[in-house]
Amino acid sequence: MSNKRVTIYDLAREMGISVSYISKALNGHPAVSERVKNAVRKLAEERNYKHNSQAVNLRRGSARTIGVIVPQIDKSFFSEAIAGIEEVCSENGFSLIICQSHDSYEKECEAVSTLIHQNVDCVIISISAGTHSPDHLRNLQANGIEVIQFDRYIDELDSFKVISNDEEVSGDVVKDFIRKGYNRIAFIGGPEHLTIFRLRKKGYLKTLKEAGLPILKRFVFDDSLSKEQASAIAANLLTLENPPDAFFTVSDEQALGVLQAARALGVRVPEDLGIVGFANESFTGIVSPTLSSVDQKSKEMGKRAANLYFESMTVKQRGGPVSVKKDIIKAKIISRESSRRDADKPGSL
């Protein structure tokens, strides 16, 4: 039953040649004749030989593996990013270890530990909402592991970063609202210690100011990432005497929360209330009304992040200097029903 694993020793014994020769044959070493190679491969196949990655990696000193840490894998933004990373990795013969932080700092640290133990060569991470300090990431770097941040990042950490033009596109959202006649625009943000949420808020505030619209403090909320929080905030604001006529949220979950609150109160979307979220999650296209959102090109972000690693490897091997930098991927507003007021044409901006 529980057959012992077949090793190259077994093959060597059976063929009456040495282990090292078997190894070379299996790896296509040029110093081995085709005849022997074929014979060895045939036997390996027959005996169902599988190399032991543990041993290979130990020997090589690298696992040829990239670790990925994201808050949740069941959000399409992240699963698409992972798909992008996976694609580039497999092209380069690397594997992936996927970890979830569930937006908890402790879980994120655990994941970091696991990945160090697993001897990964690189960690691609989107920071959890509960993470305030980058020390655990410095720990990775101290172990010679390349760190690449995407989307949610900590600016002060010296690492590659793949991000959206958050401030700019947030401004675009506000401008789009204004153009459509919305002018009492509320904002529901995320934790301020993460740069992207600061930038999205900055873009919102700046654009309101430039447009000469008043900034109402009671319309601006931070650190309310959950659907429930957003829903509560919306329910609250919508029952004010002078309620907002639009919500810009930094995530689609929040946008959904706002939509549900509006529904519950009988507020019509988009006629009485415009809503735009962030990330272009797959559910935004199937709720009714469909939700407008900022598409961050998640898959491309993932691909870019992984490529950054392989490119920097090549440069390093050549001894060239690696300039740490931010890679900005332009996001784009996907205009759907929830912000389609007035003469706005169907389709995107």
Add this chain to the structure above:
Amino acid sequence: MSNKRVTIYDLAREMGISVSYISKALNGHPAVSERVKNAVRKLAEERNYKHNSQAVNLRRGSARTIGVIVPQIDKSFFSEAIAGIEEVCSENGFSLIICQSHDSYEKECEAVSTLIHQNVDCVIISISAGTHSPDHLRNLQANGIEVIQFDRYIDELDSFKVISNDEEVSGDVVKDFIRKGYNRIAFIGGPEHLTIFRLRKKGYLKTLKEAGLPILKRFVFDDSLSKEQASAIAANLLTLENPPDAFFTVSDEQALGVLQAARALGVRVPEDLGIVGFANESFTGIVSPTLSSVDQKSKEMGKRAANLYFESMTVKQRGGPVSVKKDIIKAKIISRESSRRDADKPGSL
């Protein structure tokens, strides 16, 4: 910069004691005095020592790891199941390697190969739609790796199985439809080579028959798992002279496809058309109308699957016989708006 990894040799050299003693201290071996243990641990912490899992696993002959293969991680059914597996694994000090088959047989085989190479102790799998034969899974078993199937399984493979009472609950769905006055019930199924889809269809057919309702061949479709296929089928049937008044689908994606087709044709749901899907995906609760679905208790399925492994390990260690068996978890209809016709009370069945 790229500091070499710290090993127990480094610690040993620095403290002037032997490697094996360091190892014992780090692992809390009883033969080491508390004083030494503390000193070693302190230094390990200071020097940022991290054990190398590759080496440990190679030595131990097991990676203490479970591999998981599912079609897609961004479906809540699977991500919840994974959450359940993760929970049980971490309780037992095991790690997880997650692979996606994207419903392709080739990708599934690749994943199997990777997991063998990684020396996993067990593979928990939900079979891809493209998989017709269990030979690759036999390969796992031949390498001494326990195989546990859940949800989508191949019956002929001798392994643990954690599954729903598919036939029974499918019958319940049909009965529920009938009770509410729907009696021209169409069925959109999956590939017949996967047992669960056969069983769901069987439950549907059997119950129709028992209820004395005619079985209309043009209302029954196999192997149409995608949203698009389901949508096309629904659009087709709904424009017949005598269209169906209900759809039972074996997935929620299909149910969504039907809903969208109905919307496009102006068919009212649930008044003119009832819809019930399968898996209780998270989006079923946020579309309008909300979609009724069969809740398979995905997280519990995951936990049960993982527990099965650890329990069988314990039994095997005691030398006891392991009786291979199916573990059935009762699914439950979650009745939402899409099937709420007549005097049906809100809430579940």
Add this chain to the structure above:
DNA sequence: TTGTAGGCGTTATCAG
């Protein structure tokens, strides 16, 4: 209580 030696499976190096 402490240390020595061997081996987990693989591959690179060097010698025939």
Add this chain to the structure above:
DNA sequence: CTGATAACGCCTACAA
């Protein structure tokens, strides 16, 4: 072409 040997980092008999 072919093979012996050391080493990757760690742990465990066994010895002292």
